[in-house]
Amino acid sequence: MREIAELMGRLAVNEGETTTGIPGVALHKRTENICRTPLLYQQGVIIVGQGAKKVHLADTVYTYDPDHYLVLSVPLPAECEAVVHPDEPLLSLKVDIDLHMLTSVIDQMDEAAPGCPARPCCRHQGLTLAFADAPFKETVRRLLCALLSPREARVLGRGLVRELLFRIMCGENAASLYALAHKNTGLSRIDKALKQIHCNFSQPCSVEQLAGAVNMSTSAFHRAFKDVTSLSPIQYLKKVRLNKARSLLVEDGLRASDAARQVGYESVSQFNREFKRYFGASPRNLPEINGR
Known part of the structure; x- marks a missing residue:
């Protein structure tokens, strides 16, 4: 969805991180290549609007781009790299995981569909890659639109973050967040x-x-x-x-x-x-x- 990249570009004017009117939500802009380098990823969801990045964790390489988002259920030391085209900066959105909000979303999902096998069977890794389907992208688009207005961000922001968590929990790799939320x-x-x-x-x-x-x-x-x-x-x-x-x-x-x-x-x-x-x-x- 090209509109997501355009919205991120309007919000992330400066190089590096741009904070927003919604706590725990930030944008990031990068105009230069990233050679493979170690860093400490924080717990959260990373959504790319333009470009692509690779994360190296142990012997596995994860590539996230406009069609795949990254879910970090825990903070992780890893290595990242990216090739950035001069006229197309790398644009991404980072959303922290609010554990109380996540637990509330899961509880309501379980109440609406008791006994539903919503928990995919996979190892509960600290890092997973998921496909960004149409409903997920639409929620991201509306969240970005709200960030353009301080009033909308203040009134609608947390509700849109909650909706984003719901979309993630409906996705293919929700198991790690289920495991994180349950004692x-x-x-x-x-x-x-x-x-x-x-x-x-x-x-x-x-x-x-x-x-x-x-x-x-x-x-x-x-x-x-x-x-x-x-x-x-x-x-x-x-x-x-x-x-x-x-x-x-x-x-x-x-x-x-x-x-x-x-x-x-x-x-x-x-x-x-x-x-x-x-x-x-x-x-x-x-x-x-x-x-x-």
């Missing part, structure tokens, strides 16, 4: 553990502590964690720390030694080695990292 599923427990990691990433942390916090055995927790994130808990924590450190270096202008300590590294030399291994450049070589 005591493997994914919901891992989500709780991930929140603990993100709140305390600079503190010492063990797999045993994380498993105990979500009432799982260490072996079961390790399996479930890797099923959701494609990483071990220690690998996940390391990548979160390195991504946080890069933000401190780029956005706050911290020195490498200060950034290392703030994210939990006791050894600056170890931090420098792992940073270069992960990002392909040393902490001092920020222009190279940013330009990749």
Whole structure:
């Protein structure tokens, strides 16, 4: 639907992220190629209006474009890349997942169709790709139209976000969000553990502590964690720390030694080695990292 790209272009005037009048909804514009680079995806839904991006997670590559949207039931360290044509910037819409709203949508769906096997049978991964059908695209179009007017965004915004969640739950890969919304599923427990990691990433942390916090055995927790994130808990924590450190270096202008300590590294030399291994450049070589 070309109108979606046009609306995104009107809303995302500047390079980078553009916040909107609806909390948890933002647009993003990119005019340069993205060479394959690590980043930390946040929990949410990413809808592309123009262009395409690839996400590399473990051995799997996910391509999302105007006909396929990305659902991240948990925050995930991954790698992304994109080829951007000079006259067609990459345009996308990011919608955070409001867990209370999601649970309400699911409860109403279950009340309307009790016993309906609405939960697709698939592994509850933290990242899934779904086909953007006509009803989904129409909801996205109306959401973008509302964002053009501060009054409409204020009055209609949350209702349209709720409708968007409903469309996703009617889609082919809704299983991960069902698992996220219901207590005591493997994914919901891992989500709780991930929140603990993100709140305390600079503190010492063990797999045993994380498993105990979500009432799982260490072996079961390790399996479930890797099923959701494609990483071990220690690998996940390391990548979160390195991504946080890069933000401190780029956005706050911290020195490498200060950034290392703030994210939990006791050894600056170890931090420098792992940073270069992960990002392909040393902490001092920020222009190279940013330009990749």
